[in-house]
Amino acid sequence: MNYELLCSKVIAVTRLTGNFIRKEAMSFDANAIEYKGLNDLVSYVDKNAEKQIVKNLTKILPEAGFITEEETENIKGQTYTWIIDPLDGTTNFIHGIPTYSISIALYENDQPVIGVVYEINRGEMFSAYKGGGAYLNNKPIRVSQNNNLSKCLLATGFPYYQFDKQPQYIQLFTEMMQQCHGLRRIGSAAVDLAYVACGRFDAYFEYNLNSYDVAAGAFIVQQAGGTILNFSGGQEIFETREVLATNSQVTEEILQTIKKYF
Incomplete structure (x- = not known):
């Protein structure tokens, strides 16, 4: 092939x-x-x-x-x-x-x-x-090389159904906003992932996603030198419907914050 x-x-x-x-x-x-x-x-x-x-x-x-x-x-x-x-x-x-x-x-x-x-x-x-x-x-393209979370720009998505996890997600937003340059929600998971791949975003996280939302973007992130995990730090993003995409420099810091709430 x-x-x-x-x-x-x-x-x-x-x-x-x-x-x-x-x-x-x-x-x-x-x-x-x-x-x-x-x-x-x-x-x-x-x-x-x-x-x-x-x-x-x-x-x-x-x-x-x-x-x-x-x-x-x-x-x-x-x-x-x-x-x-x-x-x-x-x-x-x-x-x-x-x-x-x-x-x-x-x-x-x-x-x-x-x-x-x-x-x-x-x-x-x-x-x-x-x-x-x-x-x-x-x-x-390559992911960013920023290893200082306080200087990172992050992306996320908001749940539009299955609101049972919304309270802890808002708590997560609150903490992440206080740790970085800003938190953006632009409304397309595929674009969020592509922007991580080219270094515009340093990381992106979201849950309640389907395979077709993230399959292409996640692969592009990986090929650009980034890391793709679920909220537990595992590789299974389709099964858990959770995605954390990072530049590989700030993975652990963001993952530990996410684990407080999920």
């Missing part, structure tokens, strides 16, 4: 769908939304984008299966499986807030080998492939 060549093909597919989403954003009617659950929104744009991605990726790798957010196609492959979020940041998209992305990962025998995150409005294509490092618009 030529991962570099395959990654370039995935980038082309991603860019094509990004053009579709960008065009739809110009005339999108916020009334054209559906609710999958409490505050869990979806639109025809998500669904059509996913169908486009699945169709084009099938042409590239016919034997691969799919795990997709909108479940237009959901059959795990024997060797290869694509994990796709066609529009990460749907709520931002619906409200006209310009931070949303496409997230595509390829897993081979349950291990990530390709990750692509496209932040559509800024035209920023983050990518990584096995053994090849991480890139932003084809230029190599």
